[in-house]
Amino acid sequence: xxxxxxxxxxxxxxxxxxxxxxxxxxxxxxxxxxxxxxxxxxxxxxxxxxxxxxxxxxxxxxxxxxxxxxxxxxxxxxxxxxxxxxxxxxxxxxxxxxxxxxxxxxxxxxxxxxxxxxxxxxxxxxxxxxxxxxxxxxxxxxxxxxxxxxxxxxxxxxxxxxxxxxxxxxxxxxxxxxxxxxxxxxxxxxxxx
Numbered sequence: 455x456x457x458x459x460x461x462x463x464x465x466x467x468x469x470x471x472x473x474x475x476x477x478x479x480x481x482x483x484x485x486x487x488x489x490x491x492x493x494x495x496x497x498x499x500x501x502x503x504x505x506x507x508x509x510x511x512x513x514x515x516x517x518x519x520x521x522x523x524x525x526x527x528x529x530x531x532x533x534x535x536x537x538x539x540x541x542x543x544x545x546x547x548x549x550x551x552x553x554x555x556x557x558x559x560x561x562x563x564x565x566x567x568x569x570x571x572x573x574x575x576x577x578x579x580x581x582x583x584x585x586x587x588x589x590x591x592x593x594x595x596x597x598x599x600x601x602x603x604x605x606x607x608x609x610x611x612x613x614x615x616x617x618x619x620x621x622x623x624x625x626x627x628x629x630x631x632x633x634x635x636x637x638x639x640x641x642x643x644x645x646x647x
Contacts, residue, residue: 522597
C-alpha cells in the first residue's frame with residue numbers, strides 16, 4: 455500500500471472499492487469518525503526564533519569566549535550566560551529603559567557576576583591550601599579547559615600505551631628504511647655519471 459497516496463483510510467477505501475481487499479471491520483467506524491489530519495509542510499521548516507535571540511547574538515559578539523559554554527547541559531538547571539543576559543535586557547526594556555542602556559546594564563551585571571565567581575573560587579582554593587587539602591575542582595571552568603581536560607588522557611596515552619609505542623617504532627623503522635633506500639638510489643645514480 456506504500457505506492458498509493460493518502461492516509462490509511464483513503465488507501466483502504468481505494469482497495470475495497472477496487473475489490474482488491476474485503477472491507478475490514480473497522481472501516482465503517484473509521485469513516486464515521488475519521489482520524490485527525492495534520493497539515494503537511496511544503497518541505498520548508500520555519501526557524502523558531504525567540505524574542506531574546508537578537509540579544510543572545512549580540513552577547514556572543516561582545517563575549518566570543520562564551521560561545522563555548524554548553525547551551526544544553528542535561529544535568530544542569532542554570533541557563534547559559536547568554537540567555538540570562540538576553541532575559542535581563544528584555545526585562546529592563548519592559549520597564550522602559552532604552553535598548554542601549556539596558557544592554558550596558560546587563561553587560562555590567564554579567565561582568566560583575568563573572569568576577570564574583572572567580573573571586574569565590576580563588577577564596578575556596580586559599581582555604582583548601584590553608585587546611586592542607588587539594589584545591590576543589592573549579593565550579594566555573596573555562597570551556598576550553600574542560601575540553602583540554604577531556605583530551606588529556608588521550609594525549610598522555612600516546613606516550614605510555616604499548617600499542618601506540620609499537621606503531622611509533624614501526625613508523626620510525628619505515629622512515630629509516632625509506633631514507634636508506636633513497637640514499638642508496640641517489641648514490642647509485644651518482645656513480646653512473
